[in-house]
Amino acid sequence: MAALYIGLMSGTSLDGTDAVLFDGGQLTVSGHVHAPFASALRDELLALNTPGDHELHRAALAANGVARAYADVVAQLLEATGTPRSHIVALGAHGQTVRHQPHGPDGYTVQLLNGALLAEQTGIDVVCDLRSRDVAAAGQGAPLVPAFHRAVFGAENQDVAVLNLGGIANLSLLHADGRTGGFDCGPANCLMDGWIAQHRGLAFDADGAWAATGRVSLALLATLLAEPFFAAAPPKSTGRDLFHPAWLQARLTAGVTPEDVQATLLELTARSVTDALRSAMPAVTRLICCGGGARNGRLMARLSDLLPGVQVTPSAAHGLPVDQVEAAAFAWLAQAFQNKRPGNLPAVTGAAGLRRLGCLYPA
Structure with a gap:
């Protein structure tokens, strides 16, 4: 049995x-x-x-x-x-x-x-x-999933990363030589979900559609990326204890529209993930994405844009649906x-x- x-x-x-x-x-x-x-x-x-x-x-x-x-x-x-x-x-x-x-x-x-x-x-x-x-x-x-990711997604002679895009983003690093690493990168959906709930009464931004109507505020993005967590070396983990609505509110400035904030939050997720991945695994050739954020087409497109030469695919393409x-x-x-x-x-x-x-x- x-x-x-x-x-x-x-x-x-x-x-x-x-x-x-x-x-x-x-x-x-x-x-x-x-x-x-x-x-x-x-x-x-x-x-x-x-x-x-x-x-x-x-x-x-x-x-x-x-x-x-x-x-x-x-x-x-x-x-x-x-x-x-x-x-x-x-x-x-x-x-x-x-x-x-x-x-x-x-x-x-x-x-x-x-x-x-x-x-x-x-x-x-x-x-x-x-x-x-x-x-x-x-x-x-945390994260506890990298050993499981190694078992189901690891590949010989290839640097593969697995990205879980839940409320928080975390990376598993499946090195070609058999080493396994991983850490939390920062917010994935938690800030975007909270912002659209506050301003549109929706649980989440389906396919990044609302974010697509805004423009990234480079000044706000730089302020958000200045959070020390992003520059901290692994091992590291995080959650709503750090990335919560008050954290965002304290960093907002006048003149940034709600849709621009949403666009900037999506870019924050994409940038914090790809910056961390390039630093930790510069020879990565494949990024396998799971979690609810893997259904966000705009976010997936930004990950691909920021990782030229890296195959960015949902986990369903490798045998396990993203959820x-x-x-x-x-x-x-x-x-x-x-x-x-x-x-x-x-x-x-x-x-x-x-x-x-x-x-x-x-x-």
Whole structure:
């Protein structure tokens, strides 16, 4: 019987949950379901990214809400694929990041999820809290996907990079000599999504259409790129703790129209990614893109423009649709936990060594 796992991912973009049915032997996905968060839960998860009243109580309730949302999407996935729950070895569940402060001896990262409730609701073993052990070992706790990307996208004698364009952009560097690197680059969709929500009442800028109506403000772009995070050397990771609406608002100047800001934010993502990639992997020949931002045609075009000679393709061209890659990675991490294998790469996260990631809530 195939070693079947379910991967559950809800990322910084807060667009909902992706669930995949993952064959751990073949490293393939045979089913996928996406479910948006209920608006009240999404709003609360977004609010919990910043300090507020009654945080502990609200966070506990939100963790329950994430567990129930995950359980619902698991039920949908099992029904859609005709898979008995008894055939699933474990769920690899990311949880919803609301704080990411991995720096120093008191570093921490918080992904809201009641794993015990999820195990009760699904009747399947749950592997979750997959970032904390790496942080405890003085690592960044992110990105965790480069080892999985190596397994599914690595190529012999070729420098390949994998770019996840979620709320935050992160790169995996799959060197031709077998070395694997990676780091967070900066914002991908989180600032663009927030800006269009504020000014147009839309959840995201479909295909970069609104950005296409504006002009890039070179002065604003230079101000945004002056953020020290962009120049910092890896290992590094980030999130809404840094790149949030107030960060943007503090850097805006008069005379830049809302659509020009949107165009500039798209250019910020494209420039920060390509600058980082050229610096870290100058001989790169292929960039494989996944995450919601890979559906943004204007962003993909700018990446291609800024990387002449590099083949820029969506991950679907290499066997995994763009909205399935991260969920599959967390299924793979659950398999690593179950098989008592380390899941982190110290060269990526800066951890003191290889560590088995996650904790188990048995069914």
